[in-house]
Amino acid sequence: MTLGINRRSFLRLGMAAGAASFVPRWTFPQATQPAPPTDRLAQMRAAGATTPIKTTKLYNNIWLLQGAGGNMVVQSGKDGILLIDSSFATAVPHIREAIAAVSSDAPHALINTHWHVDHVDGNEGMHAAGFQVVAHEKTKTRLSRPSEIKLFHMSIPAYPAGAIPTLTFATSLSHKHNGDMVELVHYDPAHTDTDIYIHFQNADVLHCGDIFFNGFYPFIDEGTGGSIGGTIAAARKSLALAGDKTKVIPGHGPLGDKTALKKYTDMLSSVRDKVAALKQTGATEQEVLARKPTADLDADWANGGSPDMFVGIVYRTV
Ligand SMILES: [Zn+2]
Numbered sequence: 001m002t003l004g005i006n007r008r009s010f011l012r013l014g015m016a017a018g019a020a021s022f023v024p025r026w027t028f029p030q031a032t033q034p035a036p037p038t039d040r041l042a043q044m045r046a047a048g049a050t051t052p053i054k055t056t057k058l059y060n061n062i063w064l065l066q067g068a069g070g071n072m073v074v075q076s077g078k079d080g081i082l083l084i085d086s087s088f089a090t091a092v093p094h095i096r097e098a099i100a101a102v103s104s105d106a107p108h109a110l111i112n113t114h115w116h117v118d119h120v121d122g123n124e125g126m127h128a129a130g131f132q133v134v135a136h137e138k139t140k141t142r143l144s145r146p147s148e149i150k151l152f153h154m155s156i157p158a159y160p161a162g163a164i165p166t167l168t169f170a171t172s173l174s175h176k177h178n179g180d181m182v183e184l185v186h187y188d189p190a191h192t193d194t195d196i197y198i199h200f201q202n203a204d205v206l207h208c209g210d211i212f213f214n215g216f217y218p219f220i221d222e223g224t225g226g227s228i229g230g231t232i233a234a235a236r237k238s239l240a241l242a243g244d245k246t247k248v249i250p251g252h253g254p255l256g257d258k259t260a261l262k263k264y265t266d267m268l269s270s271v272r273d274k275v276a277a278l279k280q281t282g283a284t285e286q287e288v289l290a291r292k293p294t295a296d297l298d299a300d301w302a303n304g305g306s307p308d309m310f311v312g313i314v315y316r317t318v
């Protein structure tokens with residue numbers, strides 16, 4: 001690939017990209033060659049069709065759902081079901097089953113954490129099932145037109161009307177729902193320019209979307225406003241909201257807490273500082289990659305893959 005990464009790490013990066021994201025490696029399609037660019041979306045959707053959803057209870061009426069795409073959350077109650085993120089279109093039957101297994105309440109709203117395909121692709125199906133779609137206004141804009149993620153040679157057509165958010169906001173939205181105060185707040189551009197967090201204040205559950213990849217180097221979408229500095233600022237903003245008992249949900253990876261988010265934020269800062277220092281000396285991206293600035297962190301964060309994609313993003317956006 002253009003960054004000189006091997007096939008194995010490319011697949012891994014495709015996963016971290018929120019491409020097939022938190023699919024365990026062994027469930028990711030193992031072609032002998034990387035799929036042609038046009039097939040990447042189909043490949044991710046194929047994973048959505050076959051990956052089962054794991055449900056974890058977080059609170060009396062709140063559950064974490066983990067499948068092929070980004071982590072989802074369900075809140076149930078008499079005001080209707082709130083769902084955060086919709087994974088891939090092909091996962092919609094699995095999501096509906098997982099919701100039905102924990103609640104018979106009526107559908108109410110689906111909230112998108114940001115515009116990426118592994119968080120919104122099921123919008124149309126969930127909307128058809130009765131959920132209105134709520135997101136930041138730029139998520140609506142981005143889903144309404146074709147978009148691309150150049151790093152993955154991935155083109156995403158404009159979504160049909162049924163997938164487009166029906167209620168949007170610019171800065172924040174507070175909503176009393178099922179006895180909890182639910183806060184939706186836009187981060188300044190971080191992983192993309194559409195990221196929001198969702199905080200269930202009484203239950204003390206915080207969904208950070210792709211601001212937080214729990215346990216591995218993140219993908220940051222430099223093509224739609226993302227940067228390492230913005231991601232660090234957003235991670236710190238999230239950290240400021242978290243108490244010792246807060247359940248902190250990452251976009252990808254296992255359920256987290258304040259300690260895990262702090263460790264992640266420290267890692268981001270450390271890589272940013274090292275790469276920025278090298279860049280300031282005039283080193284090119286290839287030279288910085290060759291210096292392996294994350295060598296001391298890779299055992300904990302590279303997850304068996306290559307750190308090069310992440311270091312490249314840091315270099316280009318620092
Ligand atoms: Zn994602």
Ligand SMILES: [Zn+2]
Nearest residue numbers: 017018116210
């Ligand atoms: Zn994302």
